[in-house]
Amino acid sequence: MSAIDLLVVGAGAAGLMAAIKAADEGLRVCIVESMAKPARKLGIAGKGRGNLTNTAPLAEFLKHFNRHGRFLKASFAAFFNKELIDFFEKEGLKTVEERGGRVFVASGRATDAVRCLHHAIERRGIRLLTSNPVRELLIAEKCCHGVILADGRKLEATRTLLATGGMSYPLTGSTGDGLRMAKKCGHTIITPLPALVALKPEQTLPENLQAVVLKNVSAELRIDGKKEAAEFGEMAFLDGCLAGPIIITLSRSAVQALHAGHKVEIVLDLKPALDHATIDRRLLREIENNRGIDIAGLIAKLLPADLRRYCLEQTGLIGSKKADQMSAEQRKILRLWLKEQHYQVAGHAPWEQAIVTAGGITTTEINPNTLASKIIANLHFAGEIIDIDADTGGYNLQAAFSTGWLAGMSAAQAIKNAGKAR
């Protein structure tokens, strides 16, 4: 019998929650973490404010996941948003609900959630070995017996949980190690691709379009010329990419289609509330009401300062010309630019800037009720390492916490059933 009942690899949201639940169930738990400190990614989540979950009801919640969202039903049935909020409350961390049901750390500091989880594991006497990367799993006869650390030391355990995250923001520790380990022991890995990521257009965006934020615009994603999805809200031009919430939401499908060799296009509508005829009437009214106005002045009445030069460059209109001399064709060019800006997508921002990983260990090889491997005995998975990802809004962290909780719980049940617990 091992001195460790459950060995958790990775001290992220999923691993820490699994360790806490397993310890509460009476297991002797040890966590091994490659970084010097736990949960680096959780500490920067939600722009540093920690969007821990969302209060949406289950059916709505699941709609924010990819097609494998159903896999999470058992995890959410065991431990969902209310349970997570209550858990943090009991552990001394207050949360606050904001627009769209998003639940944040009330102090506005995601690092307080990390501190809270850290105290929770200390209080339970859980061993946390930081700066100890795991090199591989100890597998014999299709059964996991623990891990081998990077320095060659072996750590044996009755059960092992792989919670090493995906591949995004590798500086936080999620480098894809766990995916390599899972593959080595026979698991199928759905090719990881960055999701929730800025999109790089084919054309070079002008340098003065850096960090320009546009509110109340809409973006349509077209794949091979066909509308795939559309979003309304805020977008930004950032580092030569299309970025901001609505682009990030469309990015998962865009990146998948791009990698599958399809033609991917984003069409921006800067005036979604106005149709072409209304815009034309508005242009004529502005010209009528502002005698002698030039085209640059007219554009200034329609667009924020940051966009005006870009508009003139793109439409070829001459700013110093009198607006009342614009032809119907020139007004149409301007209208089309406002309503239908086409951006052929050539790529995306790198892993270093992607919020989540789409792809990972295929869900068909994991029991959704226990999060145990169907291929290797005594091995569980939790968190972003699994082929599951969601929109922004607190869904990804809830999935990590819920799968962690269920993995910890089911590892404990399995050990108790086998009569191996203390």
Ligand SMILES: Cc1cc2nc3c(=O)[nH]c(=O)nc-3n(C[C@H](O)[C@H](O)[C@H](O)COP(=O)(O)OP(=O)(O)OC[C@H]3O[C@@H](n4cnc5c(N)ncnc54)[C@H](O)[C@@H]3O)c2cc1C
């Ligand atoms: C910038 C950013 C902001 C985000 N904001 C939000 C948000 O507000 N709300 C939300 O719901 N989601 C958010 N997400 C997504 C969310 O943070 C992740 O989905 C979630 O943290 C995944 O948890 P995890 O425990 O599965 O993996 P991780 O948090 O990535 O943890 C994995 C851990 O495993 C460790 N590890 C990796 N390899 C090894 C190894 N070989 N040996 C030992 N340890 C190893 C890593 O160091 C890491 O500590 C954000 C992501 C990013 C990048």
